[in-house]
Each structure stands twice: as C-alpha cells, then as structure tokens.
Amino acid sequence: MHDLPIYLDNNATTCVDSRVLEVMLPFFTKNYGNAASKSHACGWTAEQAVEIARQQVSALIGCEANEIVFTSGATESINLALKGVYEMYSSKGNHFITVCTEHKAVLDTCAHLEKMGAEITYLPVNKEGIIDLNELKKEIKKSTILISVMYANNETGVIQNIKEIGKIAKEKDILFFSDATQAVGKIPVNVIDDHIDLISFSAHKIYGPKGVGALYVRRKSPRVRLVAQMDGGGHERGLRSGTLNVPGIVGLGKASEICNENLSKEAEKITSLRDHFEQQLSKQNIKINGDDTLRIPNSSNISFNKSPGEQLLSLLSRKLAVSSGSACTSATLEPSYVLRAMGISENEAKSSIRFSLGRFNTRDEIDFAVDYVSECLKKVSESSNIPY
Numbered sequence: 001m002h003d004l005p006i007y008l009d010n011n012a013t014t015c016v017d018s019r020v021l022e023v024m025l026p027f028f029t030k031n032y033g034n035a036a037s038k039s040h041a042c043g044w045t046a047e048q049a050v051e052i053a054r055q056q057v058s059a060l061i062g063c064e065a066n067e068i069v070f071t072s073g074a075t076e077s078i079n080l081a082l083k084g085v086y087e088m089y090s091s092k093g094n095h096f097i098t099v100c101t102e103h104k105a106v107l108d109t110c111a112h113l114e115k116m117g118a119e120i121t122y123l124p125v126n127k128e129g130i131i132d133l134n135e136l137k138k139e140i141k142k143s144t145i146l147i148s149v150m151y152a153n154n155e156t157g158v159i160q161n162i163k164e165i166g167k168i169a170k171e172k173d174i175l176f177f178s179d180a181t182q183a184v185g186k187i188p189v190n191v192i193d194d195h196i197d198l199i200s201f202s203a204h205k206i207y208g209p210k211g212v213g214a215l216y217v218r219r220k221s222p223r224v225r226l227v228a229q230m231d232g233g234g235h236e237r238g239l240r241s242g243t244l245n246v247p248g249i250v251g252l253g254k255a256s257e258i259c260n261e262n263l264s265k266e267a268e269k270i271t272s273l274r275d276h277f278e279q280q281l282s283k284q285n286i287k288i289n290g291d292d293t294l295r296i297p298n299s300s301n302i303s304f305n306k307s308p309g310e311q312l313l314s315l316l317s318r319k320l321a322v323s324s325g326s327a328c329t330s331a332t333l334e335p336s337y338v339l340r341a342m343g344i345s346e347n348e349a350k351s352s353i354r355f356s357l358g359r360f361n362t363r364d365e366i367d368f369a370v371d372y373v374s375e376c377l378k379k380v381s382e383s384s385n386i387p388y
C-alpha cells in the first residue's frame with residue numbers, strides 16, 4: 001500500500017529531494033558562516049557555496065551566474081521585478097501589459113502599482129488559456145515599459161508562446177518579464193532563445209526548500225536596471241539586501257542541477273504518468289482544461305461535469321492531496337478566475353480539480369488515484385440530486 005494521502009499537488013509545493021537536503025545540512029551546522037564576511041575562512045566557505053549555487057541556477061535557464069539575484073521566493077522576485085522596473089523606468093512610461101490568468105503574486109503587485117499611478121492592461125485568454133499575439137501587439141503604446149506574461153500557468157499548466165512574445169517585446173524595445181515558477185525545471189527555459197529580460201522562480205516548486213528563489217536580471221542587450229525593494233547592506237549587487245540564506249541557496253542550486261541533468265527524461269516519465277491518468281479517467285464524464293499540446297508535463301486540470309465540486313473535493317481529499325484551483329473562502333468554493341477567464345462556466349469551474357504530478361509519484365499511485373476518483377464520482381452521483 002501507499003502512504004495516504006497520495007500527493008498530487010506538486011504545483012503547490014514539492015518534497016525536498018533527499019540529495020538536496022544532504023548538501024544543505026552542513027550549512028546549518030559546520031559551515032554556518034555569513035557569505036558577506038570577507039575577513040575569514042567561514043565567510044569564504046559560505047560565499048564559495050553561494051557562487052557554485054549561482055552557477056547551477058544560471059545553467060538551468062541559460063544565463064550568466066552574475067545575472068542571478070537570490071530572493072526569498074518567486075513572490076519576492078515578482079515584486080522586485082515589477083516594482084523595480086516601474087520605479088526605474090518611470091521617466092520612459094507607466095504602462096504594463098500582463099494577462100488576466102497570471103498568478104496572484106503578479107496580479108496583486110500590479111494592483112498595487114495601479115494605486116501608485118501605473119496603467120495596466122490585462123490581456124484576455126482564449127478557451128485554451130492562450131493569449132492572442134495580435135492583441136498583445138495592439139495594446140503596445142509609447143508608454144509601455146514592461147510586458148509580463150507567465151511561462152506556464154499554475155492551475156492548468158498551459159504554456160504561453162513565450163519566444164514569440166519575447167520577439168515582439170524586443171522589436172518594440174520593451175522589457176519582458178516572465179514568471180516562470182511552473183516552467184523552470186520542468187521544460188527547457190532559455191533566456192537567450194526566448195528573449196526574456198527578467199525571470200522569477202522558486203526552489204520549493206522544484207524539489208528544493210521553501211523560502212528561497214531567484215530573479216534573473218539581464219545584464220546585456222539590454223542591461224536591465226531595477227530600483228531595489230529591500231535596502232540594507234547592498235547584497236546581491238545592491239538589488240536585494242539582507243544576509244543570504246546560504247543553506248536555502250545551496251539547496252536551490254542542487255535542485256536546479258538535478259532538474260537540469262534529468263530534464264528530458266523526467267519530463268518524459270511524468271508526461272507518460274499524466275497521460276495514463278487522463279486516459280484512464282476519460283472513461284468518465286470529464287473535460288481536460290487548457291491547451292492539450294502547450295502544457296507542462298505534470299499538470300492536469302479536470303472538470304468533472306455535473307459533479308458538485310465541494311462535495312467531490314471533500315471526498316477526494318480523504319485519500320488524495322489535490323487542489324480545487326480555486327480560493328477557498330469559508331465553506332464556499334470560489335470558482336477559479338483562471339478557468340473563468342478561459343470561458344468555462346461557473347458550475348464547470350466549481351467542478352474542476354487540479355492534479356499536479358511530481359518526481360516521486362509512481363504508476364501504482366496513479367492507478368490508485370484513478371480508481372479512487374471513479375469511486376468518489378459514483379458516490380457523488382448517487383447521493384446528489386442537485387440539478388447541475
């Protein structure tokens with residue numbers, strides 16, 4: 001038997017890989033130096049470890065080591081990118097273009113900037129979750145200083161046409177930021193090929209520890225400048241002050257290295273598990289949300305037509321760790337704004353569940369999950385007389 005619940009919520013967070021934990025541990029105890037202590041060996045050891053991690057992280061996205069800024073996670077990286085650009089380039093313009101299906105970390109930061117005087121355009125998506133590049137072009141104006149489009153969506157796994165968006169931004173001399181928290185480590189991401197100027201991502205989504213992440217900041221053609229959002233000792237080239245989280249950074253480095261070494265193999269394995277899962281479930285009355293081909297390997301967002309979502313989720317949760325993809329406020333389910341933006345009806349959105357697979361899921365677990373979902377669906381339909 002398996003440990004229960006079976007964890008199928010890897011887009012929310014992942015288990016720290018034992019190989020990652022192993023390289024982190026000495027930096028809590030034996031090697032506890034401050035990476036900014038330049039006068040003794042304890043500091044040098046920490047600094048060296050941070051620089052190795054910087055290389056491991058940069059290799060994963062095809063940039064230079066000195067283009068990586070370590071932060072406390074993707075949320076902080078996003079805040080630094082958006083607020084940092086807004087403040088630095090205010091003389092050039094105040095207009096951002098982003099997408100209505102972005103993560104809350106982007107949307108809430110944009111809302112904050114709107115209060116500060118920014119003008120933000122929120123692009124719609126089609127029913128596959130993809131933006132229209134012609135609409136993007138149409139929204140560009142003289143005052144546009146940043147385009148912010150997430151690489152892959154956390155609820156549906158849908159991948160945007162990042163390279164094409166990068167080309168458009170480059171042509172128009174507009175900075176391009178991508179929240180790549182769900183793409184990095186799962187599919188090839190290369191800042192040069194994709195023409196990206198700023199990228200955010202996080203360790204805990206790629207089998208590293210929570211509370212550490214990175215922001216890529218392009219240094220040439222163009223050299224991106226940001227106003228720091230954290231003032232202090234001038235760490236991280238003045239972009240993010242504060243004593244470095246050395247164990248966390250070492251963990252992010254190792255997690256990046258492992259992802260980089262096994263990227264295509266792991267993607268293949270997880271895709272095949274995910275496809276098996278969807279194929280088995282397709283015997284039920286389901287609809288898979290989001291573009292079928294432009295999707296990261298691990299994500300499956302499924303509408304269980306005519307099943308009341310709250311009841312289904314509470315049954316499923318007894319044995320599966322899955323997510324509704326919607327914000328739970330008190331006892332009522334808010335339908336996901338991501339699914340709503342894709343034109344999915346409120347009831348259908350409420351009956352949608354996100355299954356996100358990961359490195360440690362086995363075929364046995366997936367087969368168990370399929371059987372259990374089917375069992376729950378049967379129970380729900382038997383007990384329900386709600387006319388959905």
Ligand SMILES: *Cc1c(COP(=O)(O)O)cnc(C)c1O
Nearest residue numbers: 073074075103105154181182202
């Ligand atoms: C998880 C996630 C974030 C936030 O990351 P934290 O490191 O937890 O702050 C941002 N964007 C996306 C797409 C995510 O999946």
